Amino acid sequence: MFLKNKALDGKKIKVGLFLFFICTSESCVRVVERTDFFTGKTTTCCFVECQPNLYVRRCExxxxxxxxxxxxxxxxxxxxxxxxxxxPCRRYDCPPETRRINSLSATGCRIPCExxxxxxxxxxxxxxCRRKTPSVDINRKR
Incomplete structure (x- = not known):
């Protein structure tokens, strides 16, 4: 398909093949082997580390x-x-007197609510959370 396009020269094809080779041939530093309990099939995947709010999607x-x-x-x-x-990612339910936010509370229980x-x-x-009591000014004149 790429060779039929005369606009592509040899250099672009070589770079494309090189990038395809790098992307498809994983050079794993660490691997993890998983065996499916039901089928007995073993899959070998390259190890990854994920930051918070990212989960590991297992290779297939x-x-x-x-x-x-x-x-x-x-x-x-x-x-x-x-x-x-x-x-796994988890769903967090906020107590009824709170509202959801996109970060964890800095103090107290660690849930994404305030x-x-x-x-x-x-x-x-x-x-x-406590219900605010209305402040009353006892020095206020009627």
């Missing part, structure tokens, strides 16, 4: 790499993970 073809992919919407992965210990001040709740710990 021998001698290819596992991949780091973003967690689905509404779920999070709080810690790094890797091919040896592929933690006290919903627009509904009258306050506090640094999203697991211990």
């Amino acid at each position: 073809v021998n001698n290819t790499a596992d991949r780091c992919e973003p967690c689905p919407p509404g779920s999070m992965l709080l810690d790094p993970t890797n091919s040896y210990f592929p933690f 006290c919903d001040e627009s509904r009258g709740y306050s506090g640094a710990d999203p697991c211990l």
Whole structure:
């Protein structure tokens, strides 16, 4: 297909083949072997390390790499993970007096929620939000 296009010269074809070779022939520093419990089929994958909010998508073809992919919407992965210990993304339910945010609370329980001040709740710990009491000025004249 590429050779029929006369606009491509020999250099572009060589570079393309070189890149194709690099991308398809994984040179794994570390590998992980997985055996399917039901079928007994063993798959060998290149090891990867993923940052928080990325999970390990296991390879399906021998001698290819596992991949780091973003967690689905509404779920999070709080810690790094890797091919040896592929933690799943989790959904976190916020308590009713909180609202969801895109980061973890800096204090208190580590969930992606904060006290919903627009509904009258306050506090640094999203697991211990308190309803604000209205302040009364006792020195106010009637």
